[in-house]
Amino acid sequence: MAVNTETEIIYRKPVAKDGASVWELIRDTETLDLNSPYCYMLLGDYFNDTCMIAEHEGDIIGFISAFRSPRNQDRLFVWQVAVARTHQRQGIAKTMLTNLLKQKACLGVRFIEATISPSNMASHRLFLSFAEQRSIPSTVTAGYGADMFPDRTNHEDEPMFVIGPFFNQM
Numbered sequence: 001m002a003v004n005t006e007t008e009i010i011y012r013k014p015v016a017k018d019g020a021s022v023w024e025l026i027r028d029t030e031t032l033d034l035n036s037p038y039c040y041m042l043l044g045d046y047f048n049d050t051c052m053i054a055e056h057e058g059d060i061i062g063f064i065s066a067f068r069s070p071r072n073q074d075r076l077f078v079w080q081v082a083v084a085r086t087h088q089r090q091g092i093a094k095t096m097l098t099n100l101l102k103q104k105a106c107l108g109v110r111f112i113e114a115t116i117s118p119s120n121m122a123s124h125r126l127f128l129s130f131a132e133q134r135s136i137p138s139t140v141t142a143g144y145g146a147d148m149f150p151d152r153t154n155h156e157d158e159p160m161f162v163i164g165p166f167f168n169q170m
């Protein structure tokens with residue numbers, strides 16, 4: 001059942017104690033690589049300046065994780081974008097990404113990088129509409145091919161989308 005939450009969503013940085021709930025959200029979306037709960041705690045503890053939570057009535061219903069590339073500070077790698085099935089198609093992912101780019105930690109970002117597998121249609125829509133609406137160029141490179149993953153995981157290709165350059169100031 002979709003929930004109409006136009007005015008009730010809270011957007012905030014994650015903290016370590018959100019790790020278990022984020023893990024459950026990623027698990028339940030069934031479209032992303034499920035990292036360990038420990039990984040999501042670390043993201044909430046050490047990388048939360050470039051991550052965002054969407055919360056509705058106390059439940060975590062959206063999550064975006066990202067970090068500035070250590071070797072190229074003008075690039076923001078967006079790792080995962082997830083929205084609960086009950087809250088999809090309401091612009092929550094777009095709002096999380098937009099809010100994330102407004103964070104001080106994203107000042108000066110000129111490129112967004114993300115790997116998006118062919119079946120991840122939600123992220124395809126998110127990033128391509130982000131680029132189109134701002135008339136920002138986007139390119140796709142090989143990224144991480146299916147052959148890089150262990151044989152029995154049947155993992156899809158993870159082509160790398162690069163959006164930019166764009167001017168991201170507060």
Ligand SMILES: CC(=O)NCC[C@H](N)C(=O)O
Pocket residue numbers: 031032033034078079080081082114115116117123158
């Ligand atoms: C943008 C996005 O959500 N990419 C997912 C990459 C990968 N399949 C993962 O789930 O971490």
